[in-house]
Amino acid sequence: MVAGRNAVHVGGTGQVGAYDLATGKLVWGVKSEGSTLHPLREENGTSALVYEASRPGQEGGIIRFGPGGVDTKKQVLLHPRSARPTEHAMLAGRLAYVNGRLVITPSIVSGKDTEREARMISLAPENP
Numbered sequence: 001m002v003a004g005r006n007a008v009h010v011g012g013t014g015q016v017g018a019y020d021l022a023t024g025k026l027v028w029g030v031k032s033e034g035s036t037l038h039p040l041r042e043e044n045g046t047s048a049l050v051y052e053a054s055r056p057g058q059e060g061g062i063i064r065f066g067p068g069g070v071d072t073k074k075q076v077l078l079h080p081r082s083a084r085p086t087e088h089a090m091l092a093g094r095l096a097y098v099n100g101r102l103v104i105t106p107s108i109v110s111g112k113d114t115e116r117e118a119r120m121i122s123l124a125p126e127n128p
Contacts (some may be wrong), residue, residue: 004042009050011037014051022052028069037063040097047072051095051102054079054087060123062102077102079123086118100124 002009007018007027016037017029030037036053040062043049047066054060060079066072077100079087093107101124109117 001040002041002048002125004048005045007042009039009042011039011050016048018067023089028041028065028067030065030070033084038095040095040102043073049076049097053091054084056088059084062097076125077125083123086121087123089118090121115121 001011003021004018006022007020008065009016009018013036014033015029015031016039018027020027031109032052034055036055038051038053040049040051043064046066049064050065052061052063059081060083061075063075064072064076087104089106090104091107094105096103101122103120103122105120106117109119
């Protein structure tokens, strides 16, 4: 969940939406079957940057949505295919988005020394 100037952006499995802070009413929303969507920040008081978590067969990435919902979808960053297994294993535990860079840390760490588990992955455009 991310609060902006006029709206709070709420994400989850298969959907993301913006709700007016004054009225609590849905301003815009997007459904995306099979995706998990996490709002990262509000832009220009109307649109939102959203992280779409990777899943088997699809890379994760960052998308911009606005008041027109799905019709405003713009791919900002598509994560590399090579990062998909590591990114997917993170289960989008903790997210930080700063200066065009997305940092993901896992939601669970097993603590087993015999298993190699990534503790963090950082993704950004080649030329931010």
